[in-house]
Amino acid sequence: MAPHANGVFVVSIYRSDMAHALIVDDDTDILDWLQEVARMEGFTVARAQCLREARIELGRQRPDVLLTDLRLPDGQGIELVDELEGPESTEVIVVTGHATVDSAVAALRAGASDYLVKPAEVERVQVVLRRAKKTSALRHEIGALREELRKLGRFGRILGSSPRMQVLYDQLSRVAPTSATVLLIGESGTGKELAAHTVHELSRRRDAPFLPLNCGAVAPQLIETELFGHERGSFTGADRQHKGFFERANGGSIFLDEITEMPMELQVKLLRVLETGAFTRVGGTAQVASDVRIIAATNRDPQKAVTEGKLREDLFHRLNVFPIHLPPLRERGVDMEQLALFFLEEQNVAEGTRKSFSRDALARLYQHHWPGNVRELRNYVQRAYIMADEVVEGEIAMSAPAAKSDDATIITIHVGTPLAEVERRVTLATLAYCGQVKRKAAQVLGVSLKTLYNRLEAYNGKGSLAGEQEPIEVLPGEGTREVAHATDPAATPR
Numbered sequence: 246m247a248p249h250a251n252g253v254f255v256v257s258i259y260r261s262d263m264a265h266a267l268i269v270d271d272d273t274d275i276l277d278w279l280q281e282v283a284r285m286e287g288f289t290v291a292r293a294q295c296l297r298e299a300r301i302e303l304g305r306q307r308p309d310v311l312l313t314d315l316r317l318p319d320g321q322g323i324e325l326v327d328e329l330e331g332p333e334s335t336e337v338i339v340v341t342g343h344a345t346v347d348s349a350v351a352a353l354r355a356g357a358s359d360y361l362v363k364p365a366e367v368e369r370v371q372v373v374l375r376r377a378k379k380t381s382a383l384r385h386e387i388g389a390l391r392e393e394l395r396k397l398g399r400f401g402r403i404l405g406s407s408p409r410m411q412v413l414y415d416q417l418s419r420v421a422p423t424s425a426t427v428l429l430i431g432e433s434g435t436g437k438e439l440a441a442h443t444v445h446e447l448s449r450r451r452d453a454p455f456l457p458l459n460c461g462a463v464a465p466q467l468i469e470t471e472l473f474g475h476e477r478g479s480f481t482g483a484d485r486q487h488k489g490f491f492e493r494a495n496g497g498s499i500f501l502d503e504i505t506e507m508p509m510e511l512q513v514k515l516l517r518v519l520e521t522g523a524f525t526r527v528g529g530t531a532q533v534a535s536d537v538r539i540i541a542a543t544n545r546d547p548q549k550a551v552t553e554g555k556l557r558e559d560l561f562h563r564l565n566v567f568p569i570h571l572p573p574l575r576e577r578g579v580d581m582e583q584l585a586l587f588f589l590e591e592q593n594v595a596e597g598t599r600k601s602f603s604r605d606a607l608a609r610l611y612q613h614h615w616p617g618n619v620r621e622l623r624n625y626v627q628r629a630y631i632m633a634d635e636v637v638e639g640e641i642a643m644s645a646p647a648a649k650s651d652d653a654t655i656i657t658i659h660v661g662t663p664l665a666e667v668e669r670r671v672t673l674a675t676l677a678y679c680g681q682v683k684r685k686a687a688q689v690l691g692v693s694l695k696t697l698y699n700r701l702e703a704y705n706g707k708g709s710l711a712g713e714q715e716p717i718e719v720l721p722g723e724g725t726r727e728v729a730h731a732t733d734p735a736a737t738p739r
């Protein structure tokens with residue numbers, strides 16, 4: 246405090262390079278103690294014992310970090326979130342004496358970026374405060390990035406400027422720098438993995454690993470060792486200790502794709518790690534600490550997966566702290582065009598060409614339903630690029646994807662069809678689709694012209710070309726598409 250010329254004391258002198266914390270708690274002992282720790286961490290500190298006092302302090306100076314008790318004499322500490330200058334300018338840490346996951350989860354949903362459970366250890370408070378300082382810096386960076394990218398119609402590597410995507414960018418920038426678990430929900434090909442990566446890249450974990458695990462693609466019995474690792478001798482063949490994702494990704498993020506495919510007993514173990522921050526290796530007893538953020542994804546309705554018994558309800562609640570829905574491509578309007586042009590440009594750059602879409606081709610993008618979303622669009626552009634060879638004024642016009650109801654190519658293949666037969670039918674249908682131009686068909690099928698000739702010769706040898714009646718439908722992104730029908734129960738494997 247410095248005496249003023251007329252004897253009044255001037256209290257509010259803050260160094261602008263110091264982070265400022267506002268601490269709110271009705272218990273003065275806790276206030277004193279938190280203030281002490283915050284000062285040690287280099288914060289200037291203001292304090293309040295109720296919401297009313299806190300509001301006065303907020304009016305005086307915007308804090309970089311707001312540390313607030315959940316229950317205050319005149320209301321809930323989290324109410325202060327709505328009174329902050331901009332939601333992105335202050336990190337909110339909730340201090341709760343009631344160690345329920347629910348109250349902490351509710352606080353995170355309301356905009357808190359972290360929480361402390363009373364009685365908290367000094368080290369834990371220090372970690373949280375340091376983290377908040379870093380997060381606050383990250384948020385400024387993300388804010389600037391967002392402005393820049395908004396003009397370009399993209400967010401990191403995610404393209405699109407439609408209103409649905411703007412909502413997504415808002416959610417990603419809000420959640421990325423926090424420690425909250427993220428659940429990405431969206432149809433196949435909507436960009437869940439891309440979004441997960443973006444969350445990691447915009448978090449303080451970005452210099453540590455991002456490890457993806459597709460629970461639907463890894464054999465269930467291997468998921469456990471993949472995640473938790475195993476001790477030497479824990480099973481036949483385990484000749485050395487193996488470090489799992491939770492150890493290798495320490496300080497980083499694990500992306501659990503197709504979370505509903507994780508075996509139930511493993512879901513219990515995962516929940517335990519999320520709650521305790523520690524796990525044991527398979528065949529071991531020692532608890533290993535791990536600081537990992539989980540980003541999970543599913544292309545199902547998670548609530549329905551709970552009802553169907555595919556996802557444990559308690560794990561769902563733990564993962565569902567911050568659910569983010571990825572919009573299907575058909576709801577993204579002009580983004581379709583932007584994405585198509587981007588994927589075409591990638592091809593042009595790679596091949597040194599200047600192919601372009603005809604206006605008609607671009608218009609027809611909007612007529613298709615895109616069940617495979619962005620992945621389907623990308624595949625469609627890659628195929629259309631190969632197929633386009635019609636020279637128009639020095640440029641090459643690209644064929645348009647047909648609307649679904651048009652002359653689309655679908656070959657119906659029943660479950661249980663021998664692979665050789667599948668190959669034969671796809672080959673012949675593709676050849677028909679390419680107007681019997683073999684060079685083009687070989688390119689689309691990704692085989693050499695010689696291989697295609699050999700195959701056709703073999704098929705002809707069998708004399709099986711005559712009398713084929715396939716329902717044919719051209720689908721963008723697929724060229725030809727197989728639809729598996731399991732009409733004959735005897736033919737259904739399992």
Ligand SMILES: Nc1ncnc2c1ncn2[C@@H]1O[C@H](COP(=O)(O)OP(=O)(O)OP(=O)(O)O)[C@@H](O)[C@H]1O
Pocket residue numbers: 402403404405431432433434435436437438439440544584619620623
């Ligand atoms: N908005 C976008 N901008 C640019 N590329 C995108 C966008 N969305 C998706 N992609 C690209 O489309 C492809 C599919 O995306 P991704 O793998 O993230 O989808 P997904 O939702 O995880 O699909 P699945 O459910 O099948 O696993 C990737 O090559 C990705 O880079």
Ligand SMILES: [Mg+2]
Pocket residue numbers: 437438502
């Ligand atoms: Mg994926």
